[in-house]
Amino acid sequence: MPLPPVWAIALTFWIHMLATVAWVGSLFAIALLVLPAMRRTLEPDVQLAFLEAMQKRLEPIAWFSLSALFLPGMFQMSINPNYDGFVS
Numbered sequence: 001m002p003l004p005p006v007w008a009i010a011l012t013f014w015i016h017m018l019a020t021v022a023w024v025g026s027l028f029a030i031a032l033l034v035l036p037a038m039r040r041t042l043e044p045d046v047q048l049a050f051l052e053a054m055q056k057r058l059e060p061i062a063w064f065s066l067s068a069l070f071l072p073g074m075f076q077m078s079i080n081p082n083y084d085g086f087v088s
Contacts, residue, residue: 009079012075019065019069
């Protein structure tokens with residue numbers, strides 16, 4: 001099987017890395033910046049409402065990132081000459 005064009009490989013790698021940075025970066029930002037500040041400044045009942053609002057906002061980013069990790073990752077795996085098949 002011939003290799004796809006270099007631009008296609010670079011594009012899928014870029015999408016894969018962008019999704020990784022968006023997903024992992026948002027998790028780190030929440031864990032290191034948002035949650036400590038929220039615990040210090042908000043009452044417990046307001047914290048719950050805040051977390052629910054954040055989840056609604058970040059859930060689409062997480063699902064997009066998951067699909068943007070999976071699809072280009074499968075493409076990159078399939079063009080790798082060292083890949084012999086799933087669990088081979």
